[in-house]
Amino acid sequence: MMYDQIGLAQSMRIAKLPREKWTEKLLTSFGEEDVVQAVQGREVDIYIKPIDEELLLINGQNSITLLVVVQ
Numbered sequence: 001m002m003y004d005q006i007g008l009a010q011s012m013r014i015a016k017l018p019r020e021k022w023t024e025k026l027l028t029s030f031g032e033e034d035v036v037q038a039v040q041g042r043e044v045d046i047y048i049k050p051i052d053e054e055l056l057l058i059n060g061q062n063s064i065t066l067l068v069v070v071q
Helices: 002-015 032-039 053-058
Strands: none
Touching: 002 032
């Protein structure tokens, strides 16, 4: 359910941009603003942890799992 809400926030954000700015990375990535938009109005704590993209590449990871805990 939360994943769907974040996806909807991402879609609404992207829809505001001109199509020529749409990239594969933009279309396949959730941004901080998407998560904040999805949890707005809920009683949650938001922690932003930068992703070490270099470490992901070194370890051969090609995807990231997003964990959002709502109390």
